[in-house]
Amino acid sequence: MSVKIFRAAAGLATVVLSAGAQAAFELNFQTPVSKVGERVYDLHTVILLICFVIFIAVFGTLLYSVFAHRKSKGHVAAQFHENTTVEVLWTIIPFVILVLIAWPATTTLLAMRDTAEPDVTVKVTGYQWEWAYDYLKGEGEGISFLSNLATPHDQIYGTAAKGEHYLREVNNPLVVPVGKKIRILTTANDVIHSWFVPELFVKQDANPGFIRDTWFRAEKEGTFRGQCAELCGKDHGFMPIVVEVVSPEKYSAWVAEQKKKMAGLADDPGKRATEAGEAVAPADIKTARR
Numbered sequence: 001m002s003v004k005i006f007r008a009a010a011g012l013a014t015v016v017l018s019a020g021a022q023a024a025f026e027l028n029f030q031t032p033v034s035k036v037g038e039r040v041y042d043l044h045t046v047i048l049l050i051c052f053v054i055f056i057a058v059f060g061t062l063l064y065s066v067f068a069h070r071k072s073k074g075h076v077a078a079q080f081h082e083n084t085t086v087e088v089l090w091t092i093i094p095f096v097i098l099v100l101i102a103w104p105a106t107t108t109l110l111a112m113r114d115t116a117e118p119d120v121t122v123k124v125t126g127y128q129w130e131w132a133y134d135y136l137k138g139e140g141e142g143i144s145f146l147s148n149l150a151t152p153h154d155q156i157y158g159t160a161a162k163g164e165h166y167l168r169e170v171n172n173p174l175v176v177p178v179g180k181k182i183r184i185l186t187t188a189n190d191v192i193h194s195w196f197v198p199e200l201f202v203k204q205d206a207n208p209g210f211i212r213d214t215w216f217r218a219e220k221e222g223t224f225r226g227q228c229a230e231l232c233g234k235d236h237g238f239m240p241i242v243v244e245v246v247s248p249e250k251y252s253a254w255v256a257e258q259k260k261k262m263a264g265l266a267d268d269p270g271k272r273a274t275e276a277g278e279a280v281a282p283a284d285i286k287t288a289r290r
């Protein structure tokens with residue numbers, strides 16, 4: 001019997017500790033790609049550790065007391081009502097712990113909220129069910145486009161194998177330069193949406209009739225994916241966010257290309273809505289899903 005248990009434990013350990021299982025065993029935040037993201041990540045880890053130590057100390061003491069000082073062993077409850085020392089201690093110790101937590105939490109929160117002096121400002125508008133990006137200030141000012149789900153019909157209806165970025169790909173990603181402070185203004189045109197990109201540690205509600213702002217400065221190039229994070233109706237799960245962080249040179253080239261495209265569309269502003277989906281016709285996907 002014990003051999004069986006040992007084998008089962010060994011098998012379980014192999015499964016849990018194997019590289020494949022580790023890759024799928026993702027419980028934590030995604031790896032941050034911004035300094036503020038790193039601060040949030042560290043804060044989360046440290047506070048969780050403090051909570052864990054308190055949990056062990058409190059429940060350890062509790063369980064030990066229940067076991068070691070049980071009535072059947074003849075223990076009588078100690079009486080220390082209105083004991084000044086105890087009362088001072090259990091006020092001061094939690095107070096000190098709270099201050100130790102509040103200090104870094106507050107400075108991090110202030111850093112997250114500090115949207116001053118951005119290099120590029122982009123207004124993000126949530127629609128049922130797509131995102132609109134308007135570059136308001138900085139390099140790229142005037143660029144404006146819609147970003148729609150780009151997953152093909154076949155994958156959604158199960159007639160084709162699902163791609164690597166199933167439901168997390170868009171036709172027009174938000175393109176920003178690496179190392180620059182990007183200020184994001186969020187608003188919405190119908191219901192509340194939320195612009196959420198985990199690796200950038202940015203999550204900001206987009207409320208109709210209000211402007212909220214947030215910011216990020218990506219420290220490395222890459223493609224970062226997010227999703228609408230506020231239940232906004234039937235296609236809430238079909239409005240992904242893709243942020244393309246590129247080198248300043250690539251960004252300038254992208255800006256030039258967009259400007260050229262927009263000049264071509266200037267004669268007919270109505271094209272803006274349809275131009276976005278040449279490749280995949282997201283409007284069709286929506287109609288088909290209904």
Ligand SMILES: [Cu+2]
Pocket residue numbers: 126127192193194228229230231232236239
């Ligand atoms: Cu939404």
